[in-house]
Amino acid sequence: MEGSGEEFMKYRSPLVSRYASKEMAYNFSDRKKFTTWRRLWLYLAMAEKELGLSITDAQVSEMASHLEDIDFVMAAEEERKLRHDVMAHVHTFAHCCPAAAPIIHLGATSCYVGDNTVEELDRKVTEMAGFKKSYLVTGQTYSRKVDIDSLCVLASLGATVHKICTDIRLLANLKEIEEPFEKEQIGSSAMPYKRNPMRAERCCSLARHLMALVSDPLQTAAVQWLERTLDDSANRRISLPESFLTADIILSTLQNITEGLVVYPKVIERHIRHELPFMATENIIMAMVKAGGNRQDCHEKIRVLSQQAAAVVKQEGGDNDLLARVQADPYFTSILGQLDSILDPKTFIGRAPQQVTRFLSEEVRPVLEPYKSKMDVKIELEL
Structure with a gap:
């Protein structure tokens, strides 16, 4: 990478250096923070002027014209001397606004810029993330x-x-x-x-x-x-x-x-077919009872056959052959014609499809609707 390399001599948060979107990283940047402070001082002066304090149009205009041109070097030097970040930026803002200097931060505490800036960044970030808030930000609100x-x-x-x-x-x-x-x-440096x-x-x-x-x-x-x-x-x-x-x-x-x-639907299907005979044992018992069988006798038959099939899978590394064992046992003759329907995977999911559809229509889509115009964005990861 180009440059002197000095930027790599200090710890950088991976949240910003590796992962964060440009918009979110900017939202919590020093520039965003301190330009918001200056806007808050401008709004404070405008409100105080409207209430009758001795603040002139020239002072307000001067502040409005210097919202973005922050001397960060001067602000850092001021903070080293004053040990107070708000006053450091008051002095820095006053330096480029000599006419407005006497009334910058008038009647306010540090919380005025600190907490309201947190609220503003919070509001902006919740918009970007799709959350919704209704907090009212006023003068000396503490957050x-x-x-x-x-x-x-x-x-x-x-x-x-x-x-x-x-x-x-x-x-x-x-x-x-x-x-x-x-x-x-590359998925692994050792295992390609x-x-x-x-x-x-x-x-x-x-x-x-x-x-x-x-x-x-x-x-x-x-x-x-x-x-x-x-x-x-x-x-x-x-x-x-x-x-x-x-x-x-x-x-x-x-x-x-x-x-x-x-x-990969075929892999999913293979896994389902492999486990389905075990999952269907209760349904087989129910079908046998409906056909006139005894529940306890059927349970014992299924228990024995299931253990035999499990031994083939676990001890021999073979496939689950429970279904073949059921078909070969005369005890189950009365329900052999029903086995296809008994082992239909669709009968094991209950009302899940309807519940998902309802949840999407009643809960998800109404929340997403206000952000519809901003949702057509494809995400590409930087790293």
């Missing part, structure tokens, strides 16, 4: 409760995705499905044949991190006694951005998996 609510929702998302992707990994191990696997992709489900593994790994992050605001809230303290400040700088960045990465990766998912 500890919002922090906890947001992270609890994301932790629940992490748990759900972890379950989904663990199932996809297990099914991939059975060779029933595969996540996208690109032409030159391997096609590891690295996307699902990434989702599982990051989901654990996301679930763990919810303890940060819970522990903070437990010891603050409703007082205005700053013992949450450093924690929030890490836990909030990382939560939303992680959730965004997980959702994007999961979308990438589903867009390129490969299903």
Whole structure:
């Protein structure tokens, strides 16, 4: 890679350097954060002017014209001297707005820019992720409760995705499905044949991190006694951005998996046929009783034959021959003509298809409808 290499001499969060979308990474960038501070100071001045404070149109215009041109070097130097990030940026903003300098941050506390910026980034990120919120952001709102609510929702998302992707990994191990696997992709440095489900593994790994992050605001809230303290400040700088960045990465990766998912119906059919005779034993018993048999006698017959078939599978490495044993036993003569229908795989899924259809129509599609215009996006992973 080009450059001096100095950028590789410090730790960089993999959430941003490897995985995050450009939009989400920007949303939690210094530029986004501090330009939002400046906009909040502008809105504060405009509101105070409207309420009758001695603030001029020239001061408001000067602030509006310098929202983006932040001298980050000066701001860093100011913070080193003042040990206060908000005042460092007040001084930096005042430097390029000399006329407005006396009224920047007038009547406000650090929470005004700090908490409302968190709310703004939260609102933006929930729009991108498809979540919906109804929190009202006003003047001195303090957002500890919002922090906890947001992270609890994301932790629940992490748990759900972890379950989904663990199932996809297990099914991939059975060779029933595969996540996208690109032409030159390497599954293992040692075993060239391997096609590891690295996307699902990434989702599982990051989901654990996301679930763990919810303890940060819970522990903070437990010891603050409703007082205005700053013992949450450093924690929030890490836990909030990382939560939303992680959730965004997980959702994007999961979308990438589903867009390129490969299903192998023949393998699935083989597995079903292999296990179905064992699964159908209760149905065979029911059919025998309906035909006049004794439930306990039939159960014993099936038990013996099932154990014999299981021994062939486990001890000899053979196929499941329970069905052949049932067909060969005169005891089951009365139901042999029904075996095809008894072993029809469709009879073992209950109302699952109708339940899925109903869930999609009543729960999923109404939630997705407001974002319909933004959903035609194909996800390509950077790494």
